[in-house]
Amino acid sequence: MKTSDIKNIKYLISSRHDKDWGITVNTVGCETIEKNYEKYPPRKEHPVQFFFTPSKGRKLESYQLLYIVKGKGTFFTSPEESMEIKEGDMIILRPQQWHSYMPDKKTGWKEMWIGFEGTNMDSRFKNNFFNKKQTIYRIGVQDNIVSLYDQAIKVANEEKAGCQQFLAGIANLILGMTMYYDYNRCFDTAKKEQIDKAKIIIRENLLKEITPEDVASRINMSYSWFRKLFKEYxxxxxxxxxxxxxxxEAKHILSESDINIKEVSFYLGFDDIAYFSKVFKKYTGLTPIEYKKIYY
Structure with a gap:
């Protein structure tokens, strides 16, 4: 398919088999709204269930990731409440969530979106990976995310076998990257550097029985505050x-050498071999002896 033949707006159907994958994509697109536009959204190519009037808003049956990559505008959480959105903002819309939005007439904007549904996505939100009260994620303009939207549009237009699974992977990746960029944006540079330094200290002193309290002391931070920041990061x-x-490290040693379990335990700072075995099984599901039999 030639680039000139690709449509920027695509609505898709999915089979029962596609739905068993856990994620299906129903729309993907990109649209540039020029400044001083007459009407928004343009009355073209959008099915009734997706079209809306900004003054009335809408509720979708599925999730949608709306990415503003140029310009600015307004997002309405209710007919009375609104906030500014601008380039670099990702809006995560959930099923049955009332919303409305429109670009600023002075700037217009470029919007990209992908809509999806499925049990896998339901579990992401049900398990609180995303704040229920947060809709706008200010992640900045990320070229890799823009490229994923472009790729999704191309794949959707080609509609080859397996395209739903390809698109599902893209939707899942964009969602994960949104979480990643937003999560890391919340940490200022100084805090990031302290936590990164702490991780280096831990790795360099892993065999010297270093404690979390020791690490906190080395980076000049109270233990309670260090523990809180470290877990958040x-x-x-x-x-x-x-x-x-x-x-x-124990897994590496057990699978690569004939060193016995007791020596591995003491090498890693576990004075009690029984405790070492208990911790090892907690993290791997196997005792050290079972692990060695399988992987050595």
Whole structure:
């Protein structure tokens, strides 16, 4: 298919088999609204269930990731409440969530979107990976995300076998990247540097029985504050992080050498072999002996 033949707006259907994949995409598109436009959205190519009048708003039956890559405008959370949205903002719309939006007439905007549904996506939101009260994620203009939207439009236009699975992967990746960029934006540079420094200290002193309290002291931070920041940044506590690294090293040793379990335990700072076995099984599902039998 030639680039000139690709339509920028595509609505898709999915089979029962596609739905079993856990994610299906129903629309993908890109549209540039020029400044001083007469009407928004343009009355073309949009099915009734997706079309809306900004003054009345709408509710979708599925999720949608709306990305503003140029210009600015207004997003309405209710007929009375609104906020500015601008380039670099990702809007995550959920099923049955009332909303409305429109570009600023002075600037217009370029919007990209992908709509999807499915049990896999339901679980992402049900398990609180995303704040229920947050709709706008200010992640900045990311070239890699723009490229994913462009690729999704191309794949949707070609409609080859397996395109739903390809598009599902793109939707899932965009959602994950939104979480990644938003999550890391919340940490200022100084805090990031401190946590990164802490991770280096842990790795360099892993075999010296270093404690989370030791690490906090080395980066001149109270332990309670260090533990809070570390968990927010990495998703796990400092103690958990240390244990994970030790078990990772234990797995490497057990699978690559004939060193016995007791020696591995003491090497990694576990004075009690029974405790080492308990921790190892907690992280791997196997005892050290079982793991060695399988992988050595």
């Amino acid at each position: 990495t998703g796990v506590s400092p103690a958990h992080y240390i244990q994970e690294l030790k078990i990772k």
